[in-house]
Amino acid sequence: MKPFLILQLRPETEAADNEYEAFLAKGGLDEAQVRRIRLDLEDLPADLDLDDHAGVIVGGGPGCVSDDPATKDPLEKKIEDEIMGLMPEICARDIPYLGCCYGIGILGHHLAPGIVSKEKYGEPVSAVDCALTEAGRADPLLAGMPGRFHAFVGHKEAVQALPPGTVNLVSSGPTPFQMLRFGQNVYATQFHPEADADGFETRIRIYRHKGYFPPETAEALIEMVRGEDVRFPELVLRNFVARYGG
Secondary structure, eight states: OOOEEEEEOOOOHHHHHHHHHHHHHHHTOOGGGEEEEETTTOOOOTTOOGGGSSEEEEOOOSOOTTSOGGGSOHHHHHHHHHHHTTHHHHHHHTOOEEEETHHHHHHHHHHSTTSEESSSOOEEEEEEEEEEOHHHHTOGGGTTOOSEEEEEEEESOEEOSOOTTEEEEEEESSOSOSEEEETTTEEEESSOTTOOHHHHHHHHHHTTTTTSSOGGGHHHHHHHHHTOOOOSTHHHHHHHHHHHOO
Protein backbone atom coordinates (compact mmCIF):
# COMPACT_ATOMS: atom_id res chain seq x y z
CA MET A 1 0.00 0.00 0.00
CA LYS A 2 1.21 3.48 -0.82
CA PRO A 3 1.44 5.80 2.19
CA PHE A 4 -1.01 8.62 2.77
CA LEU A 5 0.62 12.04 2.76
CA ILE A 6 -0.41 13.97 5.88
CA LEU A 7 0.32 17.69 5.58
CA GLN A 8 0.00 19.67 8.79
CA LEU A 9 -0.50 23.41 8.96
CA ARG A 10 -0.43 23.93 12.74
CA PRO A 11 2.72 25.66 14.03
CA GLU A 12 2.00 24.60 17.63
CA THR A 13 3.73 21.28 18.36
CA GLU A 14 1.20 20.02 20.92
CA ALA A 15 -1.71 20.77 18.59
CA ALA A 16 0.07 19.26 15.56
CA ASP A 17 1.00 16.09 17.43
CA ASN A 18 -2.52 15.70 18.81
CA GLU A 19 -4.02 16.15 15.34
CA TYR A 20 -1.57 13.67 13.80
CA GLU A 21 -2.38 11.04 16.43
CA ALA A 22 -6.09 11.62 15.77
CA PHE A 23 -5.64 11.13 12.02
CA LEU A 24 -3.95 7.80 12.70
CA ALA A 25 -6.50 6.62 15.26
CA LYS A 26 -9.64 7.74 13.46
CA GLY A 27 -8.36 6.68 10.06
CA GLY A 28 -7.25 3.25 11.26
CA LEU A 29 -3.69 3.97 10.18
CA ASP A 30 -0.30 3.32 11.70
CA GLU A 31 2.88 5.33 11.20
CA ALA A 32 4.19 2.91 8.57
CA GLN A 33 1.19 3.77 6.37
CA VAL A 34 1.69 7.52 6.31
CA ARG A 35 4.22 10.18 5.44
CA ARG A 36 3.94 13.17 7.74
CA ILE A 37 5.15 16.65 6.84
CA ARG A 38 4.76 19.59 9.21
CA LEU A 39 4.91 22.60 6.93
CA ASP A 40 5.95 24.88 9.79
CA LEU A 41 9.15 22.86 10.17
CA GLU A 42 10.04 21.88 6.62
CA ASP A 43 9.34 22.74 3.01
CA LEU A 44 7.68 20.36 0.64
CA PRO A 45 10.42 18.29 -1.01
CA ALA A 46 11.32 19.53 -4.47
CA ASP A 47 10.98 15.97 -5.77
CA LEU A 48 7.62 15.28 -4.12
CA ASP A 49 5.60 12.97 -6.39
CA LEU A 50 1.93 12.69 -5.50
CA ASP A 51 1.74 9.44 -7.45
CA ASP A 52 3.85 7.87 -4.69
CA HIS A 53 1.01 8.40 -2.23
CA ALA A 54 -2.45 6.88 -1.77
CA GLY A 55 -3.93 10.30 -1.07
CA VAL A 56 -3.38 13.62 0.66
CA ILE A 57 -4.82 14.54 4.06
CA VAL A 58 -4.56 18.19 5.12
CA GLY A 59 -5.16 19.26 8.69
CA GLY A 60 -6.43 22.45 10.24
CA GLY A 61 -4.63 25.51 11.51
CA PRO A 62 -5.04 28.99 12.96
CA GLY A 63 -4.54 30.81 9.66
CA CYS A 64 -7.25 32.25 7.40
CA VAL A 65 -6.89 32.27 3.61
CA SER A 66 -9.09 35.37 3.42
CA ASP A 67 -6.79 37.55 5.53
CA ASP A 68 -4.87 40.31 3.80
CA PRO A 69 -1.53 38.76 2.76
CA ALA A 70 0.27 41.86 4.02
CA THR A 71 -1.01 41.24 7.54
CA LYS A 72 -0.45 37.49 7.74
CA ASP A 73 2.09 36.02 10.10
CA PRO A 74 5.11 35.15 7.91
CA LEU A 75 5.14 31.52 9.05
CA GLU A 76 1.41 31.10 8.43
CA LYS A 77 1.82 32.66 4.98
CA LYS A 78 4.66 30.28 4.19
CA ILE A 79 2.54 27.29 5.27
CA GLU A 80 -0.41 28.48 3.20
CA ASP A 81 1.72 29.10 0.12
CA GLU A 82 3.18 25.60 0.34
CA ILE A 83 -0.18 23.83 0.38
CA MET A 84 -1.74 26.18 -2.17
CA GLY A 85 1.10 25.25 -4.51
CA LEU A 86 -0.17 21.66 -4.60
CA MET A 87 -3.80 22.43 -5.34
CA PRO A 88 -3.50 22.95 -9.12
CA GLU A 89 -2.13 19.43 -9.59
CA ILE A 90 -4.50 17.86 -7.06
CA CYS A 91 -7.58 19.36 -8.70
CA ALA A 92 -6.45 18.98 -12.30
CA ARG A 93 -5.60 15.32 -11.83
CA ASP A 94 -8.41 14.56 -9.36
CA ILE A 95 -5.93 13.18 -6.84
CA PRO A 96 -7.52 11.86 -3.62
CA TYR A 97 -7.52 14.75 -1.15
CA LEU A 98 -9.23 15.29 2.19
CA GLY A 99 -8.91 18.80 3.60
CA CYS A 100 -10.15 19.31 7.14
CA CYS A 101 -11.39 22.77 8.26
CA TYR A 102 -8.53 24.96 6.96
CA GLY A 103 -8.46 22.48 4.08
CA ILE A 104 -11.89 23.57 2.83
CA GLY A 105 -10.67 27.16 2.76
CA ILE A 106 -7.63 26.07 0.77
CA LEU A 107 -9.79 24.22 -1.76
CA GLY A 108 -12.35 27.01 -2.05
CA HIS A 109 -9.72 29.71 -2.44
CA HIS A 110 -7.96 27.72 -5.16
CA LEU A 111 -11.15 27.11 -7.13
CA ALA A 112 -12.54 30.64 -6.78
CA PRO A 113 -10.34 33.29 -5.11
CA GLY A 114 -12.49 35.49 -2.90
CA ILE A 115 -15.18 32.86 -2.29
CA VAL A 116 -13.83 32.24 1.22
CA SER A 117 -14.35 35.11 3.64
CA LYS A 118 -15.47 36.14 7.11
CA GLU A 119 -18.63 37.77 5.75
CA LYS A 120 -20.92 35.06 7.15
CA TYR A 121 -21.11 31.38 8.07
CA GLY A 122 -18.33 31.44 10.66
CA GLU A 123 -19.02 29.19 13.64
CA PRO A 124 -17.89 29.46 17.25
CA VAL A 125 -16.28 26.49 18.92
CA SER A 126 -19.20 24.08 19.26
CA ALA A 127 -20.72 20.78 18.20
CA VAL A 128 -22.98 21.64 15.28
CA ASP A 129 -25.90 19.64 13.93
CA CYS A 130 -25.02 18.52 10.39
CA ALA A 131 -27.27 17.00 7.74
CA LEU A 132 -26.44 14.98 4.64
CA THR A 133 -27.64 16.42 1.36
CA GLU A 134 -29.12 14.17 -1.33
CA ALA A 135 -25.67 13.96 -2.95
CA GLY A 136 -24.12 13.26 0.43
CA ARG A 137 -26.37 10.29 1.04
CA ALA A 138 -25.01 8.71 -2.15
CA ASP A 139 -21.33 9.56 -1.61
CA PRO A 140 -18.96 6.72 -0.63
CA LEU A 141 -17.08 8.85 1.92
CA LEU A 142 -20.32 9.22 3.88
CA ALA A 143 -21.24 5.55 3.85
CA GLY A 144 -22.57 4.48 7.22
CA MET A 145 -23.39 8.02 8.31
CA PRO A 146 -26.84 8.82 9.70
CA GLY A 147 -28.85 11.53 8.00
CA ARG A 148 -27.97 13.93 10.83
CA PHE A 149 -24.94 13.94 13.12
CA HIS A 150 -23.00 16.25 15.41
CA ALA A 151 -19.47 17.41 14.56
CA PHE A 152 -16.99 19.75 16.18
CA VAL A 153 -16.38 23.09 14.49
CA GLY A 154 -14.65 26.38 15.19
CA HIS A 155 -13.75 28.74 12.35
CA LYS A 156 -13.69 32.45 11.56
CA GLU A 157 -14.06 32.21 7.78
CA ALA A 158 -16.11 29.99 5.50
CA VAL A 159 -16.97 29.24 1.90
CA GLN A 160 -19.64 31.81 0.96
CA ALA A 161 -21.02 30.07 -2.14
CA LEU A 162 -20.60 26.74 -3.85
CA PRO A 163 -17.26 26.84 -5.71
CA PRO A 164 -17.39 25.92 -9.41
CA GLY A 165 -17.20 22.21 -10.05
CA THR A 166 -18.09 21.20 -6.51
CA VAL A 167 -20.99 19.28 -5.01
CA ASN A 168 -22.32 20.05 -1.53
CA LEU A 169 -22.48 16.88 0.58
CA VAL A 170 -23.19 18.12 4.12
CA SER A 171 -24.84 21.25 5.47
CA SER A 172 -25.69 22.76 8.84
CA GLY A 173 -27.88 25.60 10.04
CA PRO A 174 -25.00 28.02 10.63
CA THR A 175 -22.93 26.94 7.60
CA PRO A 176 -24.52 25.56 4.42
CA PHE A 177 -21.25 24.14 3.09
CA GLN A 178 -19.91 21.66 5.65
CA MET A 179 -18.47 19.15 3.17
CA LEU A 180 -17.70 19.52 -0.51
CA ARG A 181 -16.50 17.25 -3.30
CA PHE A 182 -14.68 18.47 -6.38
CA GLY A 183 -14.49 16.01 -9.25
CA GLN A 184 -14.67 12.46 -7.93
CA ASN A 185 -11.82 12.33 -5.40
CA VAL A 186 -11.15 15.80 -3.96
CA TYR A 187 -12.97 16.36 -0.67
CA ALA A 188 -12.99 18.97 2.06
CA THR A 189 -14.87 19.38 5.32
CA GLN A 190 -15.56 22.49 7.38
CA PHE A 191 -16.10 20.30 10.44
CA HIS A 192 -13.30 18.27 11.99
CA PRO A 193 -13.66 14.57 11.11
CA GLU A 194 -10.69 13.69 13.32
CA ALA A 195 -11.75 15.54 16.47
CA ASP A 196 -13.12 14.01 19.64
CA ALA A 197 -13.73 15.67 23.01
CA ASP A 198 -10.18 15.14 24.27
CA GLY A 199 -8.70 16.55 21.09
CA PHE A 200 -10.95 19.59 21.09
CA GLU A 201 -10.16 20.26 24.75
CA THR A 202 -6.48 20.36 23.81
CA ARG A 203 -7.18 22.85 21.01
CA ILE A 204 -9.35 25.04 23.22
CA ARG A 205 -6.48 25.37 25.67
CA ILE A 206 -3.91 26.06 22.95
CA TYR A 207 -5.98 28.54 20.93
CA ARG A 208 -7.77 30.35 23.75
CA HIS A 209 -6.03 33.61 22.81
CA LYS A 210 -6.38 33.25 19.02
CA GLY A 211 -9.71 35.04 18.69
CA TYR A 212 -11.97 32.01 18.31
CA PHE A 213 -13.78 32.72 21.58
CA PRO A 214 -13.46 34.98 24.64
CA PRO A 215 -10.57 33.46 26.66
CA GLU A 216 -12.58 33.51 29.85
CA THR A 217 -15.10 31.06 28.33
CA ALA A 218 -12.51 28.31 27.73
CA GLU A 219 -13.46 26.19 30.73
CA ALA A 220 -17.16 26.37 29.88
CA LEU A 221 -16.39 25.31 26.30
CA ILE A 222 -14.36 22.36 27.58
CA GLU A 223 -17.30 21.25 29.70
CA MET A 224 -19.55 21.59 26.67
CA VAL A 225 -17.40 19.43 24.38
CA ARG A 226 -17.01 16.78 27.07
CA GLY A 227 -20.77 16.36 27.10
CA GLU A 228 -21.20 15.99 23.33
CA ASP A 229 -21.77 12.74 21.47
CA VAL A 230 -19.54 13.19 18.42
CA ARG A 231 -18.84 9.72 17.08
CA PHE A 232 -19.82 9.75 13.41
CA PRO A 233 -17.49 12.31 11.72
CA GLU A 234 -14.51 9.95 11.99
CA LEU A 235 -16.26 7.69 9.44
CA VAL A 236 -15.23 10.23 6.80
CA LEU A 237 -11.59 9.49 7.56
CA ARG A 238 -12.16 5.75 7.77
CA ASN A 239 -13.97 5.72 4.44
CA PHE A 240 -11.30 7.88 2.80
CA VAL A 241 -8.56 5.50 3.92
CA ALA A 242 -10.58 2.42 2.92
CA ARG A 243 -11.45 3.81 -0.50
CA TYR A 244 -8.00 4.99 -1.51
CA GLY A 245 -5.67 2.84 0.56
CA GLY A 246 -5.88 -0.10 -1.79
